[in-house]
Amino acid sequence: MAYLRPSLLSRPSQVRMRIFSHIDIPLITCAVMISLLGLITMNSFASENAFFERQVIWLAISIGVFIIASQIDYRFLRRTWPVALLFAVSVVSLALVYVFGDIVKGAQSRFNLGVFAIQPSDPAKLILVILLAKYFARRHIEIKHIRHILVSGLYAAILFFLILLQPDFGSAIIIAAIWFGVVLVAGISRKHLIAVLLTGLIVSGGLWSFVLADYQKQRVLTFLNPLSDIQGSGYNAYQATVAVGSGQLFGKGIGYGTQSKLKFLPEYETDFIFAAFAEEWGFAGVALLFLLFGIVIWRILAHASQGGSNFEALFAIGLAVFLTSHFVIHVGINLGLLPVTGTTIPFMSYGGSHLLTEFLGLGILNGMRRYGRTARRTEEERELLGIM
Numbered sequence: 001m002a003y004l005r006p007s008l009l010s011r012p013s014q015v016r017m018r019i020f021s022h023i024d025i026p027l028i029t030c031a032v033m034i035s036l037l038g039l040i041t042m043n044s045f046a047s048e049n050a051f052f053e054r055q056v057i058w059l060a061i062s063i064g065v066f067i068i069a070s071q072i073d074y075r076f077l078r079r080t081w082p083v084a085l086l087f088a089v090s091v092v093s094l095a096l097v098y099v100f101g102d103i104v105k106g107a108q109s110r111f112n113l114g115v116f117a118i119q120p121s122d123p124a125k126l127i128l129v130i131l132l133a134k135y136f137a138r139r140h141i142e143i144k145h146i147r148h149i150l151v152s153g154l155y156a157a158i159l160f161f162l163i164l165l166q167p168d169f170g171s172a173i174i175i176a177a178i179w180f181g182v183v184l185v186a187g188i189s190r191k192h193l194i195a196v197l198l199t200g201l202i203v204s205g206g207l208w209s210f211v212l213a214d215y216q217k218q219r220v221l222t223f224l225n226p227l228s229d230i231q232g233s234g235y236n237a238y239q240a241t242v243a244v245g246s247g248q249l250f251g252k253g254i255g256y257g258t259q260s261k262l263k264f265l266p267e268y269e270t271d272f273i274f275a276a277f278a279e280e281w282g283f284a285g286v287a288l289l290f291l292l293f294g295i296v297i298w299r300i301l302a303h304a305s306q307g308g309s310n311f312e313a314l315f316a317i318g319l320a321v322f323l324t325s326h327f328v329i330h331v332g333i334n335l336g337l338l339p340v341t342g343t344t345i346p347f348m349s350y351g352g353s354h355l356l357t358e359f360l361g362l363g364i365l366n367g368m369r370r371y372g373r374t375a376r377r378t379e380e381e382r383e384l385l386g387i388m
Contacts, residue, residue: 022369023070027299030292031347031362035059035355037289038348040254041277042269051269051350058352062359069363073370078311083134087155090127093120094162101166109166110353121163121171122353126361128175129318131155132182137311149192152183167213170341174325176200181321182314239265240275241336251282269350271342274334293327293346303365312368319361 039059042052076082097120102112110119135152156179164172180196188196208217243259246252257279259265268276278286300320307313323346330345332338344354 023366024299024303024369027296027366028066028362030295030299031359032059032063034289034292034296034347035062037277037281037285037292038273038345038350041273041280041348042350054352055350055355058355061352062355065356066359066363066366069360070366072364072367074312074364074367075308075371077130077134078137078309080134083131086127087131090120090124091158091162094124094159097166109163109168109171116352119351119353121166121168122357123360124159124163125171125174125178125322126319126357128156128159128178129182129315129322129361130364132179133311133314133318136182136186136314137309146192146195149183149188149196153179153196155179164207168342169212170329170343173329173341174322174343177325178318178322181325182318185317186314236266236272237333237336237340240272240334243272243275243279244335247279247282247285249283251278251280251285254280256280267342270344271330271340271349272334273349274331274345277348278334289348293323297324300362300365303369307368308371315368316365319365322361323358 039052039055042055097111098108101108101110102117104110109121110117132152132155135155136148156175160172160175163175183196184193239259243257243265246259252258257265257268257276259268259275259279265272265275265279274289277289281288297320300316300323304313304316304320307316326343326346329338329341329343330349333340333343344351346358347355
């Protein structure tokens with residue numbers, strides 16, 4: 001067994017093993033594959049825009065961010081002040097977007113920095129996951145006390161309304177979904193669950209009456225009756241369902257998606273990239289996409305069971321809720337099952353802010369693996385081999 005001694009390994013090999021030993025290869029591989037499927041879809045129309053070239057750069061940067069983030073020890077986030085600072089930065093950036101942000105398609109939701117733009121609502125979702133994981137890490141046994149529901153709900157509500165007023169209804173829904181998902185897993189009582197649902201209905205009624213713009217109300221009404229206004233508010237949803245249906249079993253082929261190519265399908269690189277992909281790849285491609293995303297969520301939840309503490313476990317669950325909410329809402333919109341809210345699909349849609357946030361989330365998760373239960377067992381095994 002002497003040949004197994006770590007001392008006999010070359011120093012570069014030891015460094016590489018230390019850097020990559022805790023990285024979940026299936027997880028990051030599937031995430032990158034989903035991004036590549038998005039790039040292939042964008043490249044079908046590369047002659048008409050620069051989305052493909054820009055997204056290649058964003059993907060390279062995001063993978064670099066993932067690798068760097070995976071090397072950090074995140075036990076410092078178990079303390080209060082770093083999480084409070086992150087939350088404060090998120091709130092300030094969301095507030096400043098009303099002063100310095102650019103208005104794009106009716107929404108003032110991003111900072112234009114010339115070469116690229118930053119949308120603060122994307123990192124706000126990941127920061128909320130961290131905040132809720134920190135909050136419930138020590139209070140999960142006290143979740144039956146209504147004050148913990150109210151306090152955690154207040155944190156989420158601040159981000160929710162700042163994003164809603166941009167207006168970015170899709171991101172606001174994701175914020176609400178993250179909070180509800182984490183609270184549900186933390187162990188909310190049945191009576192409090194009913195109270196939360198009733199409060200949600202009341203808030204929804206208030207939003208309908210006093211907050212939602214006319215075009216947003218029209219989208220909901222169109223959702224209830226999709227064929228009522230095909231040439232108006234229902235146009236995007238109708239064209240998306242046509243694109244998905246026309247893909248049939250094996251699709252029309254890469255670069256032959258007529259709904260996107262002929263510009264019947266708007267925002268094919270972001271809000272409707274699933275429909276553009278389904279048209280070219282068909283049911284077989286959609287099944288592949290679902291499989292890859294399913295593996296990503298499975299691996300994230302697997303890490304939740306191996307977390308070094310409740311904080312790491314709740315972070316993994318919150319990250320899974322974050323990504324799943326985006327995926328389900330995006331696909332639901334593209335299939336005509338949900339109102340059009342302008343939501344990206346994780347790892348696949350065009351955009352740097354959401355891609356960086358998603359890969360950063362995976363990087364943090366892998367960084368937490370360095371001191372999880374599995375990592376401790378691996379270290380013990382290495383020490384044992386060294387002794388032998």
